Amino acid sequence: MTFNLTLSGSDLLLLLPEMLLTVWLCVVLIVDFAMPRLPKDRLAYLSVGGLAAVLVNLLWFDRAGVTGTLFANMFVVDRLAVFFKLFIVGATILIILVSVDYVRRFRFFKGEYYFLVLMSALGMMFMASANDLLSVFITLEFSTFGFYVLVAYLRDDVASNEAGLKFFILGVFAAGLLAYGISLVYGETGKIVFSDIASASPTPGLVIGYLLIFAALGFKIGAVPFHSWIPDTYHGAPTPVTAYLSIAPKGAAFAILLRMFFVSLATLKPAWVLLLVGASILSMTYGNIVAIAQRNIKRLLAYSGIAQIGNILIGLAAGTKMGGDAILFYLLTYLFANLGAFAIVIAVGNLIHSDEIEDYNGLNRRSPFLAFAMLVFLLSLAGVPPLAGFIGKLYIFLSAINEGLYTLIIVGLINIVISMYYYLVVVKKMYINEPTDPSPLTISTPMKAVVYAGLAGTLILGIYPQPFIDWVVAATLMFSNLAGHTAAAPTILPFGG
């Protein structure tokens, strides 16, 4: 077979954001080594500066509609990829800002922390552009690699080491699955580019192959039953890393999932709808019910994250353009609410050195701002209007109901009720319980900036979501041809699923 690797100046333009970031992460690394006396906080702002440049670059791509493919269709730049890259870069900026106080407490390797975060971001940006199975494997592993290190970053902390080890072992296992899946698909079809495989007819090998790939991606997003690494890893990892892990890689993985299911497998939809419905129901139910039993806020958010992924999978199960829109929008709402909640956890953890929910008692009296912000974020996660999470859930449920997935909707709604309970437990502790130590808490400026960003995002996406909806609708135009069955009024009682 023939590979044509052609590159021109205009082709390279497509790689500009990645190249910028690559250069920048090297700059950060070199500055770290070359200027040992430079306060490491500066490296954080240096990183944010570079990311801001990448962000501007991506915004320009988005506005100007720069699109194209590179390396024989391996690497694609389209509206979808740009959306996810913006998502990842935005999340990374916020993560670096919430990390500043936390990293200051490290005894070693403060500077390398930022380098590793940037490197993971780079890997995920490539994931967003991955357009064939080979690049899926490479980019997925590349992005995970940084995380293996980051999770185990607290080298004196047994929990962190254990988390890193577990994440690594299970991650390698998932990588094995992915490689095996890819080899099967390639063996069956002789093709690796998503859009080429689309035409292939299903064979057992192909189906198994895709299942294996789905398992590996399911591992990445933490969908039940591939979620087992999530609670321990989230618990043990440095909290900013947990926050990062809970958002950015999931977004990037959804870029791949969308391309895989909506492009390669579009014609086989009847075969995979049940798979996704099952994964969604399991994730929602398992995540929500186990979350009730949690006493540690990081574990609580870990399980809540599993449940949220279950919600997002609803959109994937819908398998229509509207489902795609809903996924993108939901990810945005999740970005702000979840990251905001983690920002509070980091801030509180920095101040009181505890992540136990018990220690959130009376937070409202110690810092009304933190408590209010946490309230908004948790309610958004629970889907209370008019906050962002509500629109996200509404959108995703509507996309599914258009496809007649009533069972899924009903389970989803029941799960919203369950989730309310454990989110409220935290709210109750913050607002109604008495604090054991009533001394007021104050937080640093970068942290405040992130909390404000989270609040702004959560409120704006809820109250005036229109521009963002326009954006996600434009980003998923490539899925317009997906046929869902139209919303013709069902005439019989539709409680079959």
Place this chain on the structure above:
Amino acid sequence: MFDLLVILIPALPLVAVLLNGLLGNRFSHDAAHRLACGSVGLSFLSAILVFAQTLRTGVVREVMVYRWIFGGDLTVNLAFLIDPLTCIMLLVVTGVGFLIHLYSIGYMHGEEGFTRFFTYMNLFMVSMLLLVMGNNYLVLFIGWEGVGLCSYLLIGYYYGRVSAAKAATKAFVVNRIGDAGFLLAIFLVFVNFNTLDYTQVFAQAGQLSTSMATAITLCLLIGAVGKSAQIPLYTWLPDAMEGPTPVSALIHAATMVTAGVYMVVRNHVLYDMAPVAMTTVAWVGGGTALFAATIGLVQTDIKRVLAYSTVSQLGYMFLACGIGAYTAAIFHLMTHAFFKALLFLSAGSVIHALAGEQDIRKMGGLRRKIPWTHGLFLVGTLAIAGIFPLAGFWSKDEIMAHAFTHGYYVLYVMAAIGAFLTAFYMFRLTYLTFYGQSRVDHHVAEHIHESPGIMIGPLVVLAVLSVVGGFPGVPPESGWFHHFLHPVAAAAGEEPAHGAGVGLLTMLMVIATLIALLGWGLAHYLYSVRPDAAQQWAARAPQVYTTLLNKYYVDEFYDLVVVEPTKRLGLLWDWFDRSVIDALVLGVGRMTQSGSALSTAFEKYVIYGLINVLGYGNHRAARSWRKLQTGKVHHYAAIIVAGLFILVHLILVWWTGSSGVGVALK
């Protein structure tokens, strides 16, 4: 101008929320409550103007604020619908709300978090107004959830009270069960009509199949049952009495809990198409009316008695909806808002006078000490008991008469028994609180005082409304109220009961009055004439008494069947995650550990050895390079990867890219 007025109604309290919420700690208490009450007062004024305009022109208006969501097949605006139904709700919500805000100034005086209290109250007003004004299901739903949130925050208002915290959580979670049903209904509406606007939905309602209409309306009913505390989701409301009393009056009696009734009436076009759902509504309402009244008989907390009475009265409203008497439902909603707010606030005045005491076994003989409160409470009692010609008489009688004349005899009997019980337990409450021997603790008794004017004033207004509030609905089924609401209820095919003669209606009124008087008489006998008789009766049937006192053990049942199993499952799965998965991973981990010991040794002797040899060769370079050699494997890896990427990029950019011509690799 009209549009601006309409928008101002919810906007004014919203501004107050923002100001008090963001800057409240810089305001004095006076400024905070002036802002809060003033905004609600102005919004009441706007509501009156809007009402007057609607009354004059009779035109239904939709006021657009902005396009909220548009994507896929869905367009939803933040827009308001102003029709007679909305007008009535607006007047009730802002009017009663304003009076309760005024009362709160006195009641909450000196409480910690005074500004916070008013911020939540105003936020509640905003949500409630969105709820009744929205022109589509989604705006209704925002308000619906918003009032739930404010209810949550206000129930849990008192710091550190465990019971309050539990009650607040319970209220929110139970409400969310209802909301799940409501959301499902919204989804079904969307699937069938591709829009969520009332006017469009109702216009196309005819094309709906009966089964689909039934599905939608039953799902809506689940939502209504949660919010309006009907069987089987009523358990949260009595617990919600943990909140401050003005909150109980505003949210848990006059406004929020009636949202379910409003929603059913608003959707009556759909309900009319689904006889099964209508019957369900009627029976849920009738059952609740009776059931809650029986529990109210034996409760000893003044606010809990009122809470069960609220549940019971809401049952009457649902009953009215279920038998198609929508106007009567809204009529009862309005009069109930007057007299129940009056009762709650007077009860608050009693509690205020007794320094927080709520147990009626520790009251008695308060008539002379707090005469104003006594008089006002008595008016409320007469009104709710349905004594002619107070407000409650007209509205309750209309519901019962409708049931009787339309052939719902069983429901009529249930409602009649409920009315008897209502009169009984309300007069029981009055007698135990204000009459007989004082059972007040001595140290409390010394400080009993009448409440300040700012609290009594609003009560007087409410008392007047409780007396005259029924007259707009006179004569029954063709009063001014019915004519005004006619455009809304007309489509329902609701017609005045032509078949029923004046004689029959009069007879029903007489019967209703007799029932109420009978309840009063029994209470008078048991709690005034022979004060020990009540205890004898209770002793004669201990099982019945205990069952009632424990509210039929429904809470315990729900805990046993739903709450505990869910928690246990959570714990079980958590254990599974922690132990089984851990064991698996750690097993693999141990294996890896032994492997890693080997590789560490390799690293130590072989790789370091190499580096040292190199370093010896070039001392100076080694010194600077050592910085890269931090001794951690992950640094090596990071550097290798970074290096690799730089190389790849360099090659791509300079070697192949600069030529501008593609290089073909075969």
